Amino acid sequence: METKATCPYCGVGCGVLIEHDGARITGVRGDPDHPANFGRLCTKGATLHFTARRETRLLYPELRKAKGDARRRVSWDEALDTAAQRFADVIEEHGPDAVAFYISGQLLTEDYYVFNKLMKGLIGSNNVDTNSRLCMSSAVAAYKQTLGADAPPCSYEDFAETDCLLIAGGNPSYAHPIAFRRIEDAKAARPDMKIIVVDPRRTDTAATADLHLPILPGTDIWLFNAMLNVLLWEGLVDNAFVREHTEGFDALREHVREITPAVAAEVCGLGPKGADDIRTAALWWGQSPRAMSLWCQGLNQSTHGTHNGAALIALSLATGKIGKPGCGPFSMTGQPNAMGGREVGGLANLLSAHRDLANPEHRAEVARLWGVADVPEKPGLTAVELFDAMHEGRIKALWIACTNPAQSMPELERVREALARCDFVVLQEAYGNTETVPFADLMLPAATWGEKEGTVTNSERRITHVNRAIPAPGEARADWAIVCDFARKLGSLIGKPEAGRMFGYAGPEPIFAEHAETTRGRDLDITGLSYAVLDTEGPQQWPFPEGAAAGRKRLYADGRFPTADGRARFVVPTGKLTAERADARYPLHLTTGRLRDQWHGMSRTGKVARLYNHVDEARIELNADDMHLRGIHDGDLVRVRSRRGEIVLRAAASGEIRSGQAFVAMHWGSNALNSAGINVLTLREFDPYSKQPELKHATVQVEKANLPHQALIMRGEGEHKRGEATTGAEEEKDPTGVTLERAALLIPWLERFAYASLALAGRDHPAVVLRIAHDQPIPPAWLDELDALLGLDDDHCLAYSDARRGITKRARIEDGLLVGLRLTGETAAAGWLRDVLVERQPTAELRRWILAPLASPPAAAKSRGRIVCNCLNVSESDIVAAIAGGAGFDALQEKLKCGTSCGSCVPEIRRMVAAGRSAA
Ligand SMILES: Nc1nc2c(c(=O)[nH]1)N[C@H]1C(S)=C(S)[C@@H](COP(=O)(O)OP(=O)(O)OC[C@H]3O[C@@H](n4cnc5c(=O)[nH]c(N)nc54)[C@H](O)[C@@H]3O)O[C@H]1N2
Ligand SMILES: Nc1nc2c(c(=O)[nH]1)N[C@H]1C(S)=C(S)[C@@H](COP(=O)(O)OP(=O)(O)OC[C@H]3O[C@@H](n4cnc5c(=O)[nH]c(N)nc54)[C@H](O)[C@@H]3O)O[C@H]1N2
Ligand code: SF4
Ligand SMILES: [Mo]
Numbered sequence: 001m002e003t004k005a006t007c008p009y010c011g012v013g014c015g016v017l018i019e020h021d022g023a024r025i026t027g028v029r030g031d032p033d034h035p036a037n038f039g040r041l042c043t044k045g046a047t048l049h050f051t052a053r054r055e056t057r058l059l060y061p062e063l064r065k066a067k068g069d070a071r072r073r074v075s076w077d078e079a080l081d082t083a084a085q086r087f088a089d090v091i092e093e094h095g096p097d098a099v100a101f102y103i104s105g106q107l108l109t110e111d112y113y114v115f116n117k118l119m120k121g122l123i124g125s126n127n128v129d130t131n132s133r134l135c136m137s138s139a140v141a142a143y144k145q146t147l148g149a150d151a152p153p154c155s156y157e158d159f160a161e162t163d164c165l166l167i168a169g170g171n172p173s174y175a176h177p178i179a180f181r182r183i184e185d186a187k188a189a190r191p192d193m194k195i196i197v198v199d200p201r202r203t204d205t206a207a208t209a210d211l212h213l214p215i216l217p218g219t220d221i222w223l224f225n226a227m228l229n230v231l232l233w234e235g236l237v238d239n240a241f242v243r244e245h246t247e248g249f250d251a252l253r254e255h256v257r258e259i260t261p262a263v264a265a266e267v268c269g270l271g272p273k274g275a276d277d278i279r280t281a282a283l284w285w286g287q288s289p290r291a292m293s294l295w296c297q298g299l300n301q302s303t304h305g306t307h308n309g310a311a312l313i314a315l316s317l318a319t320g321k322i323g324k325p326g327c328g329p330f331s332m333t334g335q336p337n338a339m340g341g342r343e344v345g346g347l348a349n350l351l352s353a354h355r356d357l358a359n360p361e362h363r364a365e366v367a368r369l370w371g372v373a374d375v376p377e378k379p380g381l382t383a384v385e386l387f388d389a390m391h392e393g394r395i396k397a398l399w400i401a402c403t404n405p406a407q408s409m410p411e412l413e414r415v416r417e418a419l420a421r422c423d424f425v426v427l428q429e430a431y432g433n434t435e436t437v438p439f440a441d442l443m444l445p446a447a448t449w450g451e452k453e454g455t456v457t458n459s460e461r462r463i464t465h466v467n468r469a470i471p472a473p474g475e476a477r478a479d480w481a482i483v484c485d486f487a488r489k490l491g492s493l494i495g496k497p498e499a500g501r502m503f504g505y506a507g508p509e510p511i512f513a514e515h516a517e518t519t520r521g522r523d524l525d526i527t528g529l530s531y532a533v534l535d536t537e538g539p540q541q542w543p544f545p546e547g548a549a550a551g552r553k554r555l556y557a558d559g560r561f562p563t564a565d566g567r568a569r570f571v572v573p574t575g576k577l578t579a580e581r582a583d584a585r586y587p588l589h590l591t592t593g594r595l596r597d598q599w600h601g602m603s604r605t606g607k608v609a610r611l612y613n614h615v616d617e618a619r620i621e622l623n624a625d626d627m628h629l630r631g632i633h634d635g636d637l638v639r640v641r642s643r644r645g646e647i648v649l650r651a652a653a654s655g656e657i658r659s660g661q662a663f664v665a666m667h668w669g670s671n672a673l674n675s676a677g678i679n680v681l682t683l684r685e686f687d688p689y690s691k692q693p694e695l696k697h698a699t700v701q702v703e704k705a706n707l708p709h710q711a712l713i714m715r716g717e718g719e720h721k722r723g724e725a726t727t728g729a730e731e732e733k734d735p736t737g738v739t740l741e742r743a744a745l746l747i748p749w750l751e752r753f754a755y756a757s758l759a760l761a762g763r764d765h766p767a768v769v770l771r772i773a774h775d776q777p778i779p780p781a782w783l784d785e786l787d788a789l790l791g792l793d794d795d796h797c798l799a800y801s802d803a804r805r806g807i808t809k810r811a812r813i814e815d816g817l818l819v820g821l822r823l824t825g826e827t828a829a830a831g832w833l834r835d836v837l838v839e840r841q842p843t844a845e846l847r848r849w850i851l852a853p854l855a856s857p858p859a860a861a862k863s864r865g866r867i868v869c870n871c872l873n874v875s876e877s878d879i880v881a882a883i884a885g886g887a888g889f890d891a892l893q894e895k896l897k898c899g900t901s902c903g904s905c906v907p908e909i910r911r912m913v914a915a916g917r918s919a920a
Pocket of ligand 4: 134135136334335
């Protein structure tokens with residue numbers, strides 16, 4: 001059977017067809033009819049079915065009576081009765097502002113709608129904020145300040161129509177791959193189209209650009225202002241458009257008068273060619289009949305994120321390149337339904353359907369729609385403020401849903417302290433193992449992808465009806481249903497019996513209908529949409545008012561903007577470059593972001609072995625010069641310190657990073673490292689308008705860590721013998737299940753070591769990999785315990801030991817296959833042995849080498865190294881060898897098939913070909 005849904009990862013919002021038998025999800029493919037992807041999926045979307053497994057899921061409600069106690073399983077009734085009582089007590093004693101909800105752009109619109117209604121309509125506080133505060137709130141504020149409403153005016157189709165695409169602070173080749181496929185297609189169809197990328201790093205996206213501007217972090221406004229300066233000088237401003245449709249240009253013109261390309265090139269650190277490059281960018285933009293911009297977190301996650309966006313939008317307005325095909329400022333949404341959340345007003349300072357909290361008429365409208373006396377006026381606490389208030393004891397009860405703040409918030413130590421101090425923390429999660437779980441007093445199991453129904457809106461304002469394929473496991477329930485049950489229980493305790501009427505929905509469909517009604521007459525009017533229309537007509541873009549035959553591809557074609565006078569606004573940008581300046585103690589500029597194959601805190605992608613093949617361990621990417629200066633070699637462990645904390649990471653030399661800078665991916669948390677990951681180092685400083693914190697920049701120092709005692713432990717599975725694998729499990733485990741359970745057993749071990757990392761490896765036969773480094777000899781008793789845990793202690797194992805040198809080795813061989821390995825002291829052979837294990841190479845010839853101190857593999861072993869093409873399992877070394885043999889891009893695709901399936905690796909392969917060519 002196949003069920004139509006969307007991919008639950010990024011904001012491209014690809015349609016998927018879930019293959020299943022009514023009980024289990026067995027496969028996934030791109031929906032050929034979905035207008036976001038026309039059947040394509042990226043590496044993450046194409047492996048979704050591997051995440052649909054019971055291991056690590058949260059199956060039952062769990063409650064603990066007191067902090068420090070263990071949680072025990074309770075019924076749903078007891079869980080929600082307790083939650084309602086605790087919330088009611090806090091509200092009675094401290095008022096409604098002493099409770100808060102922290103929710104997520106990964107919820108469906110219906111889930112989001114009821115959370116928002118519960119807080120603002122029933123409890124009477126605006127303390128409902130979401131992880132979109134860390135993500136899209138600067139784009140929201142920038143759109144509102146300039147265009148008057150939070151509405152991305154473009155469509156994906158515009159990529160195919162534009163002559164000049166300016167990508168600033170986005171890495172869509174990793175973060176929005178299927179949108180990037182469309183950009184690649186456009187460039188292939190019209191090679192004259194210009195692509196400009198503004199990013200401090202030379203990402204795969206930047207490498208495909210006609211012009212890459214590797215500006216210093218935080219300097220975008222100077223660049224955009226200098227581009228405007230050139231546009232003015234060259235007479236490329238559309239004066240008629242500015243006169244008739246905008247307000248405030250004079251002040252901005254005055255502001256950019258002195259910001260010449262030379263001045264900006266200096267501030268942006270663009271070197272001697274910089275001024276020319278800025279001029280080129282401005283001329284391409286101004287002279288192209290159609291130009292559009294695309295931005296994401298490189299602009300949003302900044303203490304001047306709002307004005308970054310406003311300065312970029314000014315380029316579209318000044319040249320009148322908006323509301324036309326191939327034009328406009330396009331904010332790419334991060335999460336699959338951050339847009340839906342914005343539509344229902346699910347942020348502490350917004351109201352339903354793009355209404356404003358500060359506007360008394362808007363509040364009255366919403367109160368009327370909900371049938372309540374009023375909606376509170378005082379803005380609620382935004383994410384960072386919320387955790388600060390909790391730290392100070394002002395928030396006594398917090399409800400978290402579909403987000404993992406103990407991993408994703410900046411300045412993590414403080415966030416963790418705040419969570420620990422909060423009297424009552426509820427966590428509504430699909431998985432039972434996230435970093436936030438230890439802080440939860442009550443855990444509520446949520447249904448997730450494939451198990452729930454509702455709608456989502458993607459980056460291009462397109463709403464898709466998402467269907468349920470299979471029932472949720474255990475007692476997990478849909479998010480909206482949990483909220484509604486809680487709301488009714490709470491209502492009767494706080495003297496608001498109207499909760500029964502307000503939250504008496506029979507399913508998600510009536511919630512959608514109510515939400516649609518709140519949009520009547522607003523800029524995002526979707527009164528013409530229903531589940532039935534979405535099912536028969538397919539996914540639709542808003543606005544789609546009653547009576548409309550189709551949604552709108554492009555906004556503002558008539559030059560009228562949703563401001564009081566119908567004119568768009570220019571904003572004079574302000575703000576310092578970065579919250580923190582580099583100095584002698586913290587000389588390096590650290591930025592953070594995404595990897596191609598992982599999603600956020602990895603509760604889902606972290607279960608899929610092949611998604612570790614592109615990057616197999618957390619690492620800090622550094623420029624070779626900076627490493628040399630500090631005596632650091634590729635693969636060394638380093639201490640990374642900021643003013644907030646310190647973590648140990650593996651160092652990797654990267655040609656993407658300029659000297660003086662560093663990059664760490666945001667994904668690795670305490671399930672993968674002996675620390676909580678990168679956000680230990682980041683800071684909670686935020687933008688004054690959007691309150692979005694500066695997750696893209698912190699200054700750090702990096703020094704080599706002296707951790708001489710190293711170990712590597714790997715465990716895969718032999719030929720699967722049914723039923724034998726585990727004992728006492730509810731259901732028979734397959735090799736992947738056994739491996740995931742082994743990984744879970746190892747997580748508590750991580751924090752014992754000065755450095756440790758945990759990962760999966762392999763493809764169809766996954767293995768778990770634990771890498772350890774310690775300041776003292778690793779106690780033999782720990783190793784014995786680990787051996788026992790992983791079955792490295794019986795007579796299937798070869799063993800070698802040289803106690804004097806601290807070297808021990810154990811290899812477990814079953815049916816001629818290496819399935820387990822532990823090396824201490826001497827780990828040089830780890831790389832090729834890993835390949836022998838995960839590739840299931842026969843060990844007959846290798847046996848005598850396995851325990852030898854060989855850094856490079858004997859001839860009998862095949863070492864493959866990193867996998868670039870995940871779909872067709874093609875390694876970096878295969879590709880490099882073929883390029884050395886003279887293969888170009890097409891020949892590579894022909895010969896190795898790499899990049900011929902999902903295409904996520906195509907930018908990287910092109911780059912390798914180009915590098916090979918310039919080396920030759
Ligand atoms: N694979 C994958 N895809 C994802 C996600 C994921 O977890 N994994 N998450 C999704 C979500 S929620 C989001 S929000 C998006 C994020 O999507 P993106 O914003 O495209 O991704 P990031 O890697 O966070 O950051 C983009 C780039 O900003 C650059 N940057 C840093 N500082 C600056 C600066 O000062 N100026 C400029 N111009 N650039 C700067 C970084 O070097 C980085 O390459 O991705 C979505 N897609
Ligand atoms: N340093 C640094 N930090 C960052 C960023 C960065 O670029 N750099 N980016 C920021 C950005 S843009 C974002 S969006 C955030 C993301 O940060 P988070 O929101 O913390 O990321 P996720 O891990 O996606 O959290 C979603 C959680 O919801 C759970 N879940 C999945 N499906 C369901 C469901 O249907 N119902 C419920 N109730 N739960 C479900 C998942 O298991 C997962 O634990 O991180 C932010 N943090
Ligand atoms: S681009 Fe990839 S992650 Fe994003 S929605 Fe499409 S398949 Fe999912
Ligand atoms: Mo995001």
